[in-house]
Amino acid sequence: MTKVIHSDFLTVAYAMTSAFSIIEKSQSWYLMPSLVPELALCIHMLQRELNLHCIELEYEKS
Secondary structure, eight states, X not given: OOOOOOTHHHHHHHXXXXXXXXXXXXXXXXXXXXXXXXXXXXXXXXXXXXXXXXXXXXXXXX
């Protein structure tokens, strides 16, 4: 059975997108600096998960 990327990442991505959208609509730019590190961490974790997924797929082929 092929492991798929954890569905929590989709939930986090949707939440982050919604947060940025709300900040933009309400012009609450002072909140942005606190969200940027969280977004960077989410992207880093997603990249790591994708790399692990690709490695698992390569091992399954061999």
